Every structure is written in C-alpha cells, then in structure tokens.
Amino acid sequence: METELSTSLGIEHAIFGFTPFPAVAAAITRAGGLGVLGAVRYTAPDDLRRDLDWMERHTGGGPYGLDVVMPARQAGPPGAPAPTEAEVEAMIPEGHRRFVRDTLARHGVPGLPDGEASGWRITGWMEHIARSQLDVAFDYPIKLLANALGSPPADVVARAHGQGVQVAALAGSARHARRHADAGIDIVVAQGYEAGGHTGEIATMVLTPEVVDAVDPLPVLAAGGIGSGEQIAAALALGAQGAWLGSLWLTTIEAELHSRALTGKLLAAGSGDTVRSRALTGKPARQLRTEWTDAWDGPESPGALPMPLQGLLVAEAVSRIQKHDVVPLLGTPVGQIVGRMNSERAVRAVMDDLTRGFERAVDRVNRIAGRS
Amino acid sequence: METELSTSLGIEHAIFGFTPFPAVAAAITRAGGLGVLGAVRYTAPDDLRRDLDWMERHTGGGPYGLDVVMPARQAGPPGAPAPTEAEVEAMIPEGHRRFVRDTLARHGVPGLPDGEASGWRITGWMEHIARSQLDVAFDYPIKLLANALGSPPADVVARAHGQGVQVAALAGSARHARRHADAGIDIVVAQGYEAGGHTGEIATMVLTPEVVDAVDPLPVLAAGGIGSGEQIAAALALGAQGAWLGSLWLTTIEAELHSRALTGKLLAAGSGDTVRSRALTGKPARQLRTEWTDAWDGPESPGALPMPLQGLLVAEAVSRIQKHDVVPLLGTPVGQIVGRMNSERAVRAVMDDLTRGFERAVDRVNRIAGRS
Numbered sequence: 001m002e003t004e005l006s007t008s009l010g011i012e013h014a015i016f017g018f019t020p021f022p023a024v025a026a027a028i029t030r031a032g033g034l035g036v037l038g039a040v041r042y043t044a045p046d047d048l049r050r051d052l053d054w055m056e057r058h059t060g061g062g063p064y065g066l067d068v069v070m071p072a073r074q075a076g077p078p079g080a081p082a083p084t085e086a087e088v089e090a091m092i093p094e095g096h097r098r099f100v101r102d103t104l105a106r107h108g109v110p111g112l113p114d115g116e117a118s119g120w121r122i123t124g125w126m127e128h129i130a131r132s133q134l135d136v137a138f139d140y141p142i143k144l145l146a147n148a149l150g151s152p153p154a155d156v157v158a159r160a161h162g163q164g165v166q167v168a169a170l171a172g173s174a175r176h177a178r179r180h181a182d183a184g185i186d187i188v189v190a191q192g193y194e195a196g197g198h199t200g201e202i203a204t205m206v207l208t209p210e211v212v213d214a215v216d217p218l219p220v221l222a223a224g225g226i227g228s229g230e231q232i233a234a235a236l237a238l239g240a241q242g243a244w245l246g247s248l249w250l251t252t253i254e255a256e257l258h259s260r261a262l263t264g265k266l267l268a269a270g271s272g273d274t275v276r277s278r279a280l281t282g283k284p285a286r287q288l289r290t291e292w293t294d295a296w297d298g299p300e301s302p303g304a305l306p307m308p309l310q311g312l313l314v315a316e317a318v319s320r321i322q323k324h325d326v327v328p329l330l331g332t333p334v335g336q337i338v339g340r341m342n343s344e345r346a347v348r349a350v351m352d353d354l355t356r357g358f359e360r361a362v363d364r365v366n367r368i369a370g371r372s
Numbered sequence: 373m374e375t376e377l378s379t380s381l382g383i384e385h386a387i388f389g390f391t392p393f394p395a396v397a398a399a400i401t402r403a404g405g406l407g408v409l410g411a412v413r414y415t416a417p418d419d420l421r422r423d424l425d426w427m428e429r430h431t432g433g434g435p436y437g438l439d440v441v442m443p444a445r446q447a448g449p450p451g452a453p454a455p456t457e458a459e460v461e462a463m464i465p466e467g468h469r470r471f472v473r474d475t476l477a478r479h480g481v482p483g484l485p486d487g488e489a490s491g492w493r494i495t496g497w498m499e500h501i502a503r504s505q506l507d508v509a510f511d512y513p514i515k516l517l518a519n520a521l522g523s524p525p526a527d528v529v530a531r532a533h534g535q536g537v538q539v540a541a542l543a544g545s546a547r548h549a550r551r552h553a554d555a556g557i558d559i560v561v562a563q564g565y566e567a568g569g570h571t572g573e574i575a576t577m578v579l580t581p582e583v584v585d586a587v588d589p590l591p592v593l594a595a596g597g598i599g600s601g602e603q604i605a606a607a608l609a610l611g612a613q614g615a616w617l618g619s620l621w622l623t624t625i626e627a628e629l630h631s632r633a634l635t636g637k638l639l640a641a642g643s644g645d646t647v648r649s650r651a652l653t654g655k656p657a658r659q660l661r662t663e664w665t666d667a668w669d670g671p672e673s674p675g676a677l678p679m680p681l682q683g684l685l686v687a688e689a690v691s692r693i694q695k696h697d698v699v700p701l702l703g704t705p706v707g708q709i710v711g712r713m714n715s716e717r718a719v720r721a722v723m724d725d726l727t728r729g730f731e732r733a734v735d736r737v738n739r740i741a742g743r744s
Contacts, residue, residue: 001740001741002740002742003740014740173643173644174642174643192575192577193565193566193575194565194574194575194577194578200644201644202566202643202644202708203564203565203566203575203576203577203596203597203708204575204577205564205566205575205576205577205596205597205598205603205606206566206597206643206707206708206709206711207643209600209602209603209712210643210711210712224575224577225575225577225578226577228581230581230609230610230611231577231581231610233606233609233737234577234605234606234607234609234610235606236736236737236740237602237605237606237609237733237734237736237737238602238603238606238733239602239736270546271545271546271574271578271579271582272545272572272573272574335578336574336575336578337578339578339582340581340582358741359741361609361610361737362609362737362738362741362743364608364609364611365605365608365609365733365734365737366734366738366743368373368374368375368386368608369373369730369731369734370374371734371738
C-alpha cells in the first residue's frame with residue numbers, strides 16, 4: 001500500500017496511527033505504518049524525553065511522528081502576553097463550577113486522595129507547553145510533526161522544515177485546509193464528522209475529495225470512520241494518500257487505558273454510542289456518550305465554555321471519574337468506528353487485518369470494474 | 373460497473389438514481405443506471421399514471437423503479453383506523469400555527485392566490501395515498517419498489533414479489549437494516565448522515581460496512597455523500613453492491629425545480645450549507661440551511677411536531693415560499709454533496725462523469741496496491 005507520501009516517509013503501508021501510547025506508536029511503526037505519538041499529556045518535558053528515548057529503542061529505526069496541540073488563538077485579548085494557568089482559571093464563572101460539583105455529587109463521585117493532583121491537565125493545550133514539547137521532540141529523528149488545532153506558528157513550521165520534518169495539520173473543511181496550505185504545511189489530515197476527537201460536520205466521504213481538490217498537489221490523509229482495510233481502500237479511492245487512524249488503537253493490547261472498565265465500554269459500544277460534544281475541551285469533539293456528556297447536553301447545563309476554559313474547568317472532574325472508575329460517567333474521545341472495535345488484539349494483528357482488508361477491497365472493485 | 377445486483381436488475385452500471393422528476397429518472401435509465409421515480413408528490417393516481425406512461429415511452433425498455441413513502445406508524449393511537457387529513461390537522465397546536473404565521477410575516481411572505489391550494493402536500497406520506505400509488509405502479513413493469521420510511525407492510529412486499537419486483541428500504545443503522553431483512557425486503561439502502569432527506573447520525577463510511585455485515589447476504593446500496601465516480605468506488609470498496617444517488621440530479625438540465633432561484637442556491641451552496649432539521653417533516657432530514665430552518669432551530673421555535681403533523685403544519689408555508697420565490701427561506705432536501713453540484717449538466721454527462729471517475733479510482737487503488 002504505497003503512495004508518493006508513504007514513499008517519501010519511508011513506510012511500507014500508507015497507514016498513519018495516532019495514539020497517546022508509546023507502545024502502540026512503536027508497534028505501528030514496526031508493523032510498517034507510521035506511529036504518531038500524541039504529546040498533549042506530557043506536561044513535563046522530561047516525561048516526553050523518557051518516552052521518546054523508549055520509542056528510539058523500540059521502533060527498530062523505523063519512522064515515527066509526534067502530534068502536538070497548539071491552539072491557533074490563546075485565551076485572553078489578542079496581542080496580550082499568554083495568560084498563566086491561574087489567570088485562565090479565574091475566567092471560569094462560578095455557575096459552571098457549581099454545575100460540575102453538582103453533577104459529580106449527584107453521581108456520588110469521591111474527591112481525589114489528599115495531595116494527589118489532577119492527572120488530566122489541559123495545560124498541554126497551551127502554546128508554551130506545546131513549545132517545550134517541541135524543544136524536546138526536535139532532539140529526536142521524528143519524521144512527522146502533526147498539529148491537531150489549526151496551522152502551527154510559522155517559526156515552528158520553519159524549524160521543522162529545517163530539520164527535514166514534514167508538518168501535518170488537521171482540517172474539517174476545505175477552507176481550513178487551504179489556510180494550512182497557505183501556512184506552508186506539507187500534509188493535510190482531512191478529519192471527517194465521524195472521527196473521534198475534534199471534528200467538524202462534513203463527513204469523510206464528502207470532505208476527503210473536497211480537501212484533496214482544495215490543496216492539490218499537497219498530499220491529504222483521510223481521517224474519520226476508518227477502522228478496516230476496506231475503509232482504507234475507500235479513503236484512497238477518494239484521493240487520499242493515506243489513512244489516519246486514531247480510535248482503532250484504543251482497544252489494542254498495547255494500549256494503556258487507565259481502567260478495564262473503559263476498555264469494556266469501548267468494546268461494547270456501537271457506532272451510535274458516540275456524541276459530538278463540547279463538554280471535554282470547549283470545541284466539538286466526538287467521544288463516548290456518557291451520563292457526563294448527557295448532563296452537559298441536558299436542560300440544567302450552563303453550556304460549555306470556550307477552549308481552553310472548559311478543559312481547565314473539567315480537568316479535576318475527569319480525573320476523579322477516572323480515578324474512581326465511575327462507569328456511567330467514564331468516557332474518552334473516540335469515533336463512530338468504535339462500533340467495530342469488539343475485541344482486544346495486538347497492534348500487529350490489527351495492521352495485518354488492515355492490509356488484508358485493503359487487498360480484498362481492491363480485488364472487489366477490480367471484479368466490479370470487470371478487470372479480473 | 374457490474375455487481376450481482378446490477379446484473380439481476382439488468383442495468384449496465386450499479387448506479388441507482390432517485391429523483392422526483394420523470395425526465396431525470398428516464399435519462400438515468402437510458403444512460404445505463406436505474407432511474408427511481410419518487411412518488412410522494414403524486415397525490416392524484418391519474419397524475420402518476422400519466423407520468424409512468426411517459427416513462428414507458430422514454431426509457432427504451434430499460435428498467436426503472438418507484439420510491440414511495442409509507443410510514444411504519446400512522447399518527448393517532450395504534451390499532452385505530454387511519455385518521456383523515458382533517459383529523460391529523462386538528463392535532464396541531466395553535467402555538468405552532470402562530471409560529472409559522474409569525475415567521476412568514478417577518479419575512480413578508482404573501483399568501484397564495486385566491487382559490488390556489490397548497491401545491492406541496494404531505495398527504496403522499498400517508499399510507500392510503502401510498503397504497504393508491506402502488507395500485508397504479510403495479511400496472512407498470514417496474515423493477516424496483518423502494519420505501520423511504522421503514523419496511524413496507526407485508527402484503528405490499530408479497531404483492532411486489534408476486535410481480536417479480538425487488539423491494540428496497542432505507543436504513544440509517546444496522547438495527548434498522550436487520551428489521552428490513554426480517555420483513556423480507558430484498559435490498560437495503562444504507563443512508564448515511566451526510567445524505568439529503570431523512571437520515572440518521574452514522575456516516576456512510578461507517579454505516580455501509582456495518583449494514584453489509586448485518587444483512588449479509590442481502591445486497592446493500594450505499595447512499596449519502598456520493599456524487600462522483602471516486603465516491604462510487606469508495607462505496608463499492610466498502611461492500612455495497614451499488615450506489616444510491618439523489619441530490620446530484622437536482623442540478624441536471626432535465627430536473628424541473630420550481631424556480632431558478634432554488635437552482636442558483638444549490639449551485640452556490642458548499643458542503644457546509646446543509647442542516648439536519650426536523651422542520652420539514654418532523655423527522656431529521658438534511659436540507660439546505662435557510663432562514664426557515666434557522667427559525668425552527670432558533671430560541672423562539674416551539675420545536676418541530678412529530679411526523680406527519682409537522683409536514684401538514686408547514687405545507688402551505690412551503691408552497692407560499694416557493695410560489696413567491698422568497699429566496700432567504702427557499703430550501704430543499706439535499707445532501708452534503710451539494711458542495712460539488714456547481715454546474716448544470718445533462719444526466720447523460722453526469723453519468724459519463726460517474727463512470728469515468730470510477731475507472732480513475734480503480735486505476736488509483738491498483739497503483740497504490742502495486743498492481744499496475
């Protein structure tokens with residue numbers, strides 16, 4: 001499964017696997033794809049350095065990438081110095097804090113143990129944190145730098161290019177994609193409505209060819225709704241130069257979800273069990289539908305705050321829900337493809353399935369086209 | 373472009389074109405696809421007879437089908453005799469009527485001329501009307517009977533089968549699709565979120581293979597987001613035995629939209645200019661986003677009524693908006709694919725584009741698979 005882009009990156013299959021887990025990213029790379037490690041949870045640069053050292057030892061020299069989250073805009077007035085986390089915290093209305101407290105109380109969610117800080121921090125979304133992650137990442141031979149929120153700043157793109165690193169950015173519309181192309185990025189990830197995480201309203205089937213046309217000749221990866229080789233074949237038929245998969249890895253054996261209960265929810269969920277909600281970050285992000293997202297969509301909800309306020313607001317609540325495994329509230333970003341994530345398998349087995357399914361789909365369209 | 377299903381129906385290309393316009397349906401059939409005429413607007417059986425006579429003369433003996441709208445449930449208590457239109461009208465709350473009047477008044481929409489009845493009637497959605505359409509249709513050699521709302525009643529399926537007519541039903545989820553299979557229908561149309569008209573929340577990329585698996589070995593048509601040969605190739609890669617296209621024909625030269633202004637809106641619209649709204653029928657249906665759908669989604673809206681009440685409520689308003697070409701309110705059901713409907717072309721030219729694009733996509737995936 002080779003495209004110009006996969007050749008330029010030195011991978012065997014045009015499969016790009018986004019994951020927060022180094023063991024998953026490394027296994028994707030070892031299986032011939034490109035593992036892309038999500039950096040957002042690394043608020044301490046040393047933790048990222050430790051895991052990239054580990055990646056170096058476990059990718060067998062194969063290419064891998066890093067995904068950061070640099071928002072196009074900071075909270076606060078434009079042109080002002082970046083606010084501190086405390087300043088951002090102070091922007092959160094008391095009514096919203098009360099809604100979080102009441103919702104947690106209604107579900108009997110205990111607090112965090114004394115002295116334990118919220119493990120789930122939104123600060124990785126803030127530009128100075130993302131920049132400290134990049135300072136670490138550029139010490140390693142990463143092949144791809146992806147940004148999940150808008151185009152990265154011009155100096156970051158220039159620095160990446162100076163080190164031979166291709167830059168990718170996610171887009172939910174042709175207009176966003178053209179903005180990325182104007183900003184000098186190399187690869188657009190067209191992220192359809194059905195994708196997990198931040199996503200727009202245009203479905204992958206429609207979005208992919210629109211973005212391909214909009215940024216031609218830049219390569220486009222299709223994201224959203226892809227969890228089988230047949231779906232990869234569909235994405236490639238639509239003009240993509242590869243498929244970007246995120247959700248599918250969450251139920252691999254190498255994934256380190258914080259609890260078995262969450263894995264169980266993912267394995268049991270159908271394609272209709274996700275919701276596109278602002279409850280997690282302030283921007284619409286597809287995730288498991290839970291009693292937590294239902295509360296934010298319900299009549300008592302004060303409505304989500306803009307990014308990054310919402311993330312700060314709910315950070316401790318999410319930590320408490322995870323810490324105590326409060327199953328009805330337990331969720332995670334995931335796409336509609338969760339409906340086919342029904343067993344735990346090794347990354348290698350998943351990759352083998354993807355490439356076999358792709359070959360089957362090629363056979364199928366050839367038969368239909370009367371070419372076999 | 374041949375599948376088992378297209379072979380069984382005697383068509384050259386596995387392309388199924390749904391349209392309310394006989395001239396479009398006949399042209400699709402003449403170009404090697406299967407034209408499916410929407411029957412919902414034929415409230416008088418003689419009008420349908422006249423147009424089916426016309427189809428017979430203009431399809432050159434090629435196969436065509438009919439699409440009816442038989443709701444799974446009637447309004448009113450279960451088991452009760454079907455209510456009359458007047459009885460259904462009486463269920464509409466006065467607050468809803470006031471909202472319609474106020475919204476029309478705010479946009480200065482004139483009334484209908486004296487003696488002119490609302491041209492757009494919802495009565496085609498009621499079972500006894502659909503049955504009178506079927507009584508006409510079975511006098512003609514239709515090859516396919518499609519139902520847009522649930523499985524048709526068992527006696528209708530039996531009657532179709534007795535005449536060698538295959539029965540198709542639309543499904544927005546694997547669960548719906550299995551219900552159709554249990555009801556003895558022959559073909560499931562998996563209608564994705566991005567489709568025009570009634571649609572669920574699962575996108576075509578995810579829905580198609582789910583439905584294929586759910587009803588195997590029944591053939592599945594993919595619908596939603598399909599307006600190019602590349603998208604047809606994607607649908608076939610996903611396991612569909614054909615593609616079901618509706619929106620794309622609205623801007624063909626043969627289409628008879630009621631006004632140039634509406635054609636202009638369709639040609640200008642982008643993929644982000646549709647909305648999934650209950651404003652037209654009471655069930656979520658994707659359509660052009662207009663000031664009319666915005667009003668129903670706005671803070672003053674009383675909320676849409678259930679089907680068929682909403683359709684009856686807005687029938688006269690829709691007629692007035694169309695009659696007077698009130699452009700800001702003027703809409704139509706259409707899918708996200710409207711973003712690529714940017715020129716008026718003959719059906720034959722559209723069909724040629726679809727088959728050429730399909731061949732290009734097959735070339736492309738073969739190159740990527742290293743088979744050429």
